[in-house]
Amino acid sequence: MDAALSLTDISKRYGAFQAVKDLSFSVPKGSICGFLGPNGAGKTSTLRMILGLQPQTSGSLSILGAGDGRSVRDRIGFLPEERGLYKKMTPVDAIAFFGALKGLPTGEGRKRARVMLKQQGLEHAQTKKMKELSKGMAQKVQLIASVVHKPEFVILDEPFSGLDPVNQQGLEEMIRGLAADGATVLFSTHVMQHAERLCDKVVLLARGQKAFEGTVDEAKATTRRFLELEGEIAVAAAKALPGVVSVETVRSDGPVHVLKAELAPGGRGQEALKAAFLNGLDVRRFELREPTLHDAFIGLTGDDPDQDQTVRRENLEAAR
Amino acid sequence: MNRTLLIARREYAAYAMTVGFWLSLLAFPMFAVLGGAIPILMRTSEPVRAVVLVEEGPGAEGLAGSVRESLAADAARRAARAAEAQEAAVKATGLPKEAVEQAEKQGGGGLSEALSRQRVRLVETPAELSAAGSVEGQEAVVRALLTADVERDAQIDSVVFLTRDEAGQPAARVWSRRATDDTVEDFIRDALQSANRRQVFESAGIDGSVVVETERFRPDVKLFSPQSASGGEVSFKDRLPGIIGLASAFLLWSLIITGASILLNSVMEEKSNKILEVLLSSASATEILTGKVLGVAMLTVTVLLVWAGIGSAGLLFSFPETARDIGSILLEGGMIWYFVAYAVGGYLMYAVLFAAIGAFCETPRDAQTLMGPIMMVLVIPIIVVQLALRTPDAPLVKIMSWVPFFTPFLMPARAPSDPPMFEIAGTMAGMFATALLMVWIAGRAFRAGALSDVKLSWKSFAGAIRGGGR
Structure with a gap:
């Protein structure tokens, strides 16, 4: 299967701090790939390099056939780790605005926004302001905003964080739906259960380095x-x-x-x-x-993905 | 629509679609009108104090007469000032005197009445006060008079006992209904000063009427300049460019700082709400920065157009002649182009700088490290601009005009005095070169700051510029 994304020996260094080291992996087209690792492992830095928001110190990458995420940004959807939308906008306006930035005509964006909000059970929230929505609702709106232009590649940074179990399940269904529509999905998480249920492929990251790349079963088989x-x-x-x-x-x-x-x-x-x-x-x-994927992660890396690599994360943030 | 325009449109709508924006926009002209009207209202609504004069003993004889003369002289002075104001209004509006008088009457007679209105009137001494024999008796009556709850017209506000001190010089004890009201005290002091002056001159053999006439004299001083339109006497029209220059400098300063501050807050809000990262995945840092700068610029232009519209309408209605003169100075004299060029350059310099600072901050407190010194520097042109108006060729003004960060405020103030072309071209080139440099620097800092968690400091800001973000 063709790779929608491939990284070859990517490294990222912030001054003296090595955030990502010689990372190589690929994501097949149309698959759901979990990018797993504890907080501070280098997931967000890697995603930012893929998107072209930050340059890699060394190595190369290819996304949708381009060497730089910026040149194909209209074909990519991105949900950042820390979510935020304009508080005074309505969900429809916010979704249409972010769709328009990706080249979707505003009118079409508004039309799609209404349909997608309805699909997610947020029909009643269409005319409310973002600040009036619950966190779960706002997160759904933001996910819709990141995929309203029907991207070929969707990058979700910790999409499940802060959601209650019901909303987590809803989000899993949305991700499956995106893949079913032909999009390639790469999402980062430190919660292994989601990856176990969703992913065709997982990449495990620990201390900035790849610990494993393969299917969930292959990962489990290592333990x-x-x-x-x-x-x-x-x-x-x-x-x-x-x-x-x-x-x-x-x-x-x-x-x-x-x-x-x-x-x-x-x-x-x-x-x-x-x-x-x-x-x-x-x-x-x-x-x-x-064994669970969680067990496999511990077996492969020696780290518990649920535990923050606090010191490393703080060093990473300070270095950024 | 391209991304830059989309971001600009959103930025503009985020403010322009709020009630608060329009309220604060209209507040300025409203307060400007109120600022002019309030002193007049205060003058016209201020009660005229009813004052009783009592000469204490034979030594004080004639002092009451002096106070009356002072009051009459004051009335004459005020009437003359009101007439001058009316004459100025006739000149400014281009209307016949009768029409101005008519308009004043219809408007309640505001300015003329305020200028001609006296603050003190003398009333007859009440019989019970005249009848009181001793000082203690008089004071008891005065206390009763000043605390009596009577109709406003019948009320006595002050009783003045005129006397002479041991040296034979005029003195007074002023009893006032309100302990905080010193209007009568001030008036009596001036009147007795005048009486004493007259007495001194008279004792030197100079006739009293000569002294009165001398005091009334107001010299007719006129300013002439070869730079005036007539080549001789300087008129209000000749002074207008200077006034416009000064107003332009202040207006530019206020608009540029307001616009840049809006931008700072907007970027800070997006940074704290984590919207910047989403935007960066959809548009380049340059597109975001340009869009935001453009959006706030449109906002600033809206403010300017609304203020200009209200101001023009007000001037055309009240002072059509002056409005025509201002229009001619701005359009035919070319001052509007100065204003536009310096507005663009100044706004660009400060807006991108403030936006770059905002990209490092999540709260105004974070921004204070850099904003404090910047705001202190920004006060300097406001101080110097007044000097620029009076002496546009002062070395300090000339040197400071060449500092690109001050150019947009000092050069419009100097424009009416026709500075040399090399100074205009040179300072403008310097300003635009600096603006471009600021765009480049701020672009790098903005890119780095938008994704950075580093606390803002001079060091981190300089590091971001060196690193360049990408």
Whole structure:
């Protein structure tokens, strides 16, 4: 599949501070790509370089066939991390204004704005001022404003931050809808669950460097899976099960043990469980623990994506 | 529509579509009119104090007469001043004297009445005061008179006891209804000063009528200049270019600073609302900066047109002759082109600078680091502009005219005195060159500041200019 975006050894340095280092990845056309990493990992700096808002210190990139995001800005939609629209404008006017900046005639922009607001259940908010809308509503309006011109490439910087679960779900549906209409979507987040549900591809970033690039399943496959067994089971018997690499005792209550059996990469938990029953092991409770993208991230980077890399982030902001 | 114009249109509409903008726009001419009308209203609404004169003892004899003469002289002076004002109004409006008088009567007689109106009138001494024998008795009656709750017309505001001190010089005790009102006190002081002067001259053998006549004398001094239109006497019309120059300088200063401040606040608001980043993903920094500068310029032009419209209508209605003269100076004399050129250059210099500062700030407090010194520097031309009007060729004025940041304010003030062409061309070239340099510097700073989280300081601002944002 053709790449809508490809980065080759991109680096960004602010004075002595290395924000992004030798970053290379690509995003296939029409896909949804998650750009994942904790706050301060260099995601926003990378997105700004892709958009042409900041120059890279070294490396090259190609977006929609151009070497600089600025030359194809009308074909790109962008939702920044920190949201803001003109408070005294109505949603329709705001959407039409930002659409017009991307070359969409104002009249058409207003027409599309009304349709899209209605689709998002914001029909009643059309004539209100932005300052009268709730945060969730304003965020939806801003997303509409960034895609009203039907861009080929949509960049969303932390689109889920600050939204309640209902609005997060609505936003996920909007992103799926954009991809279904043929747009390529690249969104950054530090919340792995969204990426897990949405993405065809993920790029994991830690301390300004790429830690992983591939599908969600490929990312999960890089980390260990476990089968937890409880009963009067000997460690050696558990270790003999097919696909089991190692076993450790989590806790014991007399003869009853809770064992955590690590499965080999590609090992199937069901086969190990089936063999346990066939061998007559006293299995009173079992649980197959599939890794999450969150687990994969920790395994790949050693960082917890939910934790801010506060010092790094502060250094990055000061350096900017 | 291209992005620059879209941004300019939004910027313009954001202010021009608000009620507050039009209210503040109309407030200026309203306050200007009020500023002129209030002193007249104060004069005409001020009550005329009813004053009783009492000569204390034989030594004070004749002092009341002197006070009456002073009052009569004051009335004559005021009448003469009112007549002069009326004559000026006839000249300015080009209307016949009768028409001006008629218009004044219809308007309530404002200016003439204000100028001719006396603040003090003398009334008969009440019988009970004349009948009171002792000083204590008199003072008891005075207290009763000054605290009596009677009709305004029958009210006595002040009782003046005229006397002479041990040296035989005129003195007075002024009793006033209000302790804070010193009008009668001032009037009596002037009158007794005059009486004393007359007494001194008379004792030197000079007749009293000569002294009165001397005091009444008002010299007829006329200003002549070869630069006047007639080549001789200087008329109001000859003074008009100077007045227009000074007004232009002040108007330019106020419009440029107001426009630049609007821009500063607008950019700061967009920075704090995180709109700048969205805008930057849709348009270049140059397009955004140009659009915003253009939008606020349109706003400033709107303000100027509305003020000019109101001012012209007011002048045409009240002083058609003066309005014609102003029009001729601005259009035929070419002063309007000075105004336009310096407005464009000045606005460009300051607007882009303020916008660049705004790109680094989220609150006015953030901006204070740079704005404080800039505003202090901006006060300098306002002080010098008055000197430029009287002595346009003073070395200080000439030197400061060459400072590009002061050129837009000092050169319009100097324009009526026809400065040499090389100074006009040179200062204008310097101003536009600086404006272009400012656009370049501010463009770089704006680009860097818009995406920066760095706190504004001289160092960070200079760093942004060096780095250039991109």
